[in-house]
Amino acid sequence: MDDENLEKIKEEKLKKLKSQMEQEGDEEKRREQLEQQKKQLLRQILTSDARSRLSNLRMAKPDFTENIELQLIQIARSGRIDLPITDEKLRKILKKLQQDKKSINIKRK
16 A cells, blocks of 8 residues: 555656646746747847847846846837937937946947
């Protein structure tokens, strides 16, 4: 009886682990889809120079850049800014967002 109970418990735990792994896989797929949608939207609303600036900023400050990207998408969707967002417009937006924080000087060669 003990061996049978042990086997049942093992099987139940294995089933739980499999379902948990499937759920984690689904979440990962959703995250990837959302990331792809975000990238596509940013390609539509930013010029290539602005995207380049944002990707450079992402290397230095990934969390800050994530927030900026979401804010840019919201600004574009609400129609509060003319599209596409150029590098010059992006620099102005970054300066406005950084006024309360430590100053960042962004120079482009």
